[in-house]
């Protein structure tokens with residue numbers, strides 16, 4: 084015997100192989116999850132020990148199962164009671180071995196998986212493998228020695244980049260950085276065995292990373308100060324990236340064993356934190372939304388998607404252009420239709436330059452020839468799926484859908500990118516309403532990661548499955564939602580922005596509201612975000628809903644609609660032609676139209692004072708807590724209504740929508756998870772309090788699902804579906 088192989092049995096097996104494990108494996112697979120991971124570690128410890136004590140074994144290769152080296156620790160195992168041998172001594176024992184241990188890396192070596200590989204003396208990777216320390220994205224740091232070994236191996240700046248971002252690198256980049264010793268296109272395990280035999284008997288003194296001195300960059304203090312400042316700014320209150328910098332600093336300034344102690348201390352502050360729970364919740368929520376289900380019972384596991392190789396985009400405004408870019412980047416053939424010649428030319432130029440910029444960044448050729456442009460809708464005759472992205476006007480959209488029904492081949496899935504119109508009304512105008520679904524992209528569509536896939540009562544599961552599959556292929560977090568005004572994301576935005584306008588009436592400024600929201604962790608406060616998106620969009624929606632009617636500016640009726648409180652503040656701002664960044668003024672002022680730096684605007688402050696005086700409102704002092712409670716709890720309350728109405732299937736769907744599409748801080752897990760962390764009873768009590776103070780604001784009236792959850796003992800978020808199911812079965 085020469086080299087012996089030790090297999091790391093990964094918990095992330097591809098779905099189909101889960102069903103195909105053999106009899107020998109059955110016993111271990113039927114164990115509870117936490118025991119399985121402990122058994123994996125025990126297996127490595129035992130096998131490595133046996134191999135090392137067997138004089139016939141010259142070297143050891145550690146490899147994974149099913150083409151995956153190891154995706155890291157099982158997140159579900161994290162908790163107060165962790166059984167089995169701990170990771171750190173296991174990795175130390177491997178590193179201390181007196182026979183060469185080689186990691187054969189196929190698929191992924193992530194987190195604890197890469198830490199294990201860093202404990203080996205050599206690393207051989209397949210060219211398609213991905214490596215990384217993504218712990219930071221789970222609210223943690225690489226605490227099995229990873230934060231101490233990686234800087235010793237690849238230097239402080241590169242290690243800081245990988246550890247603070249959690250990004251995965253390709254095998255080629257890993258080789259360039261010095262993380263792996265060899266990359267192969269062939270069978271990795273065979274290559275590793277060959278390599279292990281070739282180095283058998285050689286000295287391992289220079290192969291134990293923990294014994295390396297950490298390379299000292301010049302201006303160490305200045306480097307860490309700069310990185311810390313950058314990280315704090317982008318972390319928006321997240322603790323893990325800051326702790327990652329501190330851990331790498333320990334590697335650079337302390338001996339290995341002391342650095343390891345620091346790593347442990349820092350990990351202890353993160354491990355049980357609410358932020359780590361929130362980030363790990365979002366990790367699973369992101370995967371849970373793929374297991375969608377419609378009220379009919381049809382869902383991801385029973386519905387087959389239609390293959391989509393060629394798609395069309397109708398209407399090449401900003402959204403249409405972004406969707407065209409996203410489809411072409413996904414590798415699809417795209418037919419891009421715009422009836423106005425001038426707009427078609429403008430769009431073609433914009434799409435081409437976006438594709439060229441993106442391709443340059445990735446070092447590939449721009450997929451320009453995948454797109455054909457036309458003014459004639461007949462050009463969509465042979466496509467598999469159409470995305471309509473014309474102006475938000477029901478008459479115009481209905482006309483387009485009627486044309487599409489006449490032109491498209493049978494079975495073509497017809498999608499609308501509406502964000503505000505009734506998708507079902509649109510479907511009713513086509514001979515095949517079962518083929519109609521909403522694909523609600525977020526601007527810019529080639530950048531934003533969220534997609535709401537909207538079904539109406541007549542949408543077929545196959546059409547939903549097709550849109551979901553396309554969203555997945557485009558790399559979007561795709562969430563199936565029911566049809567209602569604003570769907571999920573924009574519907575919840577209504578109470579949120581309404582409260583912000585009321586707060587302005589009561590004495591707040593846009594700066595105060597935005598500061599509170601940004602300190603909470605939003606990438607942008609509501610007012611800065613509205614200036615960026617354009618205030619005219621919401622104005623148009625309010626006008627079409629009959630809300631933004633010109634009224635007697637100072638009369639009582641100016642602030643009442645349908646018997647309830649209404650703030651016309653945003654409408655008055657729009658009447659002044661202040662549409663945000665694009666016009667150079669909105670809630671803030673900008674140096675010039677299109678400029679991005681928001682400045683406080685004295686005009687707006689005196690406008691607010693005059694407005695309050697005209698309406699007999701007395702400004703009072705408003706603190707950050709009130710801003711957060713009123714804006715966020717009103718939004719969360721609407722989230723409960725959405726669950727009650729069955730528009731979203733579970734809290735995970737809402738949370739993924741908010742984290743991926745609305746700048747909700749990921750380390751707070753989404754609005755519904757946040758409510759569970761605050762405590763449902765507290766959210767209910769504060770809503771009751773505010774509703775009592777503002778009985779004319781229906782959004783503040785606590786939703787009955789929230790009351791029901793509190794009455795049933797405020798179950799944790801993953802158990803809400805049971806309560807919702809019971810509620811629906813009683814309706």
Ligand SMILES: CCC/C=C/C(=O)SCCNC(=O)CCNC(=O)[C@H](O)C(C)(C)COP(=O)([O-])OP(=O)([O-])OC[C@H]1O[C@@H](n2cnc3c(N)ncnc32)[C@H](O)[C@@H]1OP(=O)([O-])[O-]
Pocket residue numbers: 094095096098154155156157158159170191193194195196217218221225226227367370371
């Ligand atoms: C002291 C401790 C130090 C160590 C810390 C760590 O290692 S921290 C960890 C550091 N590691 C990471 O952060 C790696 C996180 N994982 C990934 O990045 C990707 O899963 C992947 C690249 C490994 C595979 O991508 P892919 O598109 O091929 O597959 P997919 O993503 O769809 O997943 C398939 C199934 O596996 C599940 N599952 C996955 N990972 C974990 C996990 N760690 N745990 C539990 N479960 C996990 C996933 O939920 C899904 O289950 P479902 O829904 O079918 O029931």
